[in-house]
Amino acid sequence: MRNKGIVALLDGLLAYTVAFVCVGFLVLLMTNTQEEDIKTSYSLNVWAEDLADAIGMSMVNASNPPVSYSQAAWLSRTDPAIIENLNTSLKNIAADKNLDIVVVVDDNYLVMPVGNIAEAKEIASAKRLLIEVDSAYNSTGETSVLEVYLGALR
Amino acid sequence: MTRTTLNGKGQVFSIDVLFMLLPVMMIMGASLQYLYLAEEQAQSFVLNSRLELSAQAMASYVVSDFHSSGDPFVNTSNCQDLKSSLRDAENLFADGEPYAARVFSYFNNTAICKSASDDLWGNCPGSCVDYYSLDLMNNTAASDLRFMIEYNGSTGVVSPGRIAGISFIRWEKTP
Numbered sequence: 001m002r003n004k005g006i007v008a009l010l011d012g013l014l015a016y017t018v019a020f021v022c023v024g025f026l027v028l029l030m031t032n033t034q035e036e037d038i039k040t041s042y043s044l045n046v047w048a049e050d051l052a053d054a055i056g057m058s059m060v061n062a063s064n065p066p067v068s069y070s071q072a073a074w075l076s077r078t079d080p081a082i083i084e085n086l087n088t089s090l091k092n093i094a095a096d097k098n099l100d101i102v103v104v105v106d107d108n109y110l111v112m113p114v115g116n117i118a119e120a121k122e123i124a125s126a127k128r129l130l131i132e133v134d135s136a137y138n139s140t141g142e143t144s145v146l147e148v149y150l151g152a153l154r
Numbered sequence: 155m156t157r158t159t160l161n162g163k164g165q166v167f168s169i170d171v172l173f174m175l176l177p178v179m180m181i182m183g184a185s186l187q188y189l190y191l192a193e194e195q196a197q198s199f200v201l202n203s204r205l206e207l208s209a210q211a212m213a214s215y216v217v218s219d220f221h222s223s224g225d226p227f228v229n230t231s232n233c234q235d236l237k238s239s240l241r242d243a244e245n246l247f248a249d250g251e252p253y254a255a256r257v258f259s260y261f262n263n264t265a266i267c268k269s270a271s272d273d274l275w276g277n278c279p280g281s282c283v284d285y286y287s288l289d290l291m292n293n294t295a296a297s298d299l300r301f302m303i304e305y306n307g308s309t310g311v312v313s314p315g316r317i318a319g320i321s322f323i324r325w326e327k328t329p
Contacts, residue, residue: 046300057312096260
C-alpha cells in the first residue's frame, strides 16, 4: 500500500511536469510571436504617418500654395497626373515591401487600393485633416479627412 | 498506471513507470535545448535591438532635421544636406560604428543620392555595399526606412505624388 502511494505520487509529479513543460512551450512561442507582431506594427504605423505627410503635401503643393497650407489638400483641383504619380509610387512601395496600401479621402479611394483592403485596415493607419482652399488659396471652411492604411508584411 | 507485483508489494521504478518517463524525458530534453537556443538568440536579440534602436534614432533625427529646415524633401540637390545630417547623427553612436544611408525614389525605382562608388552613403571602411553584403547575413545589422516627398530642384517645388524612401543601416563595429 505504501508503494502504491509512492507510485501515485510519481504519477502526479509526472503529470505536473508534463503540464509545466507544455505551458512553458506555449508561453515561449507566444512571446516570440508577440514580439514580431509589435515590431511589424510599429514600422507600419511609422510608414503610414510618413506616407500621409507625403500624400498631403503632394495634393496641395502642386498648385504652389502659400506656405501656411503646406499640409492641406486642395481637393477640388487635384490634378489627375498627381494621382497617377501617387499610384505609381505607392504601387512600387507595396511591391518592394510586400504591403497592402489603401488611401482614402472622405471615404472615397484616392488611388486604387493595392493588395488586401481588409488586411490593410487592420494593422496600421494614419489620418490628416485636409483644409480645402479656393482658387485664391483662401480656406473654404471645408475640411476633408485623408486616411492611409497599411497592411501586414506578407 | 499504478502497478503492483504479484506478491502485492508496490514497485516504485517499474518498467511501466520507466517507459512512461521516456517521452517526458524527451520533452524535457527538447525544452532544455530550446531554452539554450533561446538564450543564444536572446544574446543576438539584445545586440540587434541596440542596433535597431540606434537605426531608428538616426532615422528620426535625419527626418526631423529635414522637416525643421523648412525643406522637408529629398532630391539630388540636397544630398549634401542629408550628408551633414548623417554626420550630426553619428554622435548618437560610439566612435567608428559603421552606418549607411540610401535614398531611393519609389516613383522611378532609382537611387537619388549616390556616392562615388555605390548608392549607399556612410562611414563604412571601404565600400558600404561590400560591408552590407558581408555583415547583413551575420545578423549584426539593423535598418530603418522612412518615406518623404521628392523635390524638384529645377522648379523649386515638390514633385507631387513622387515618394522617396530613406533607409538607414547600422552595423556592429567589428574588432
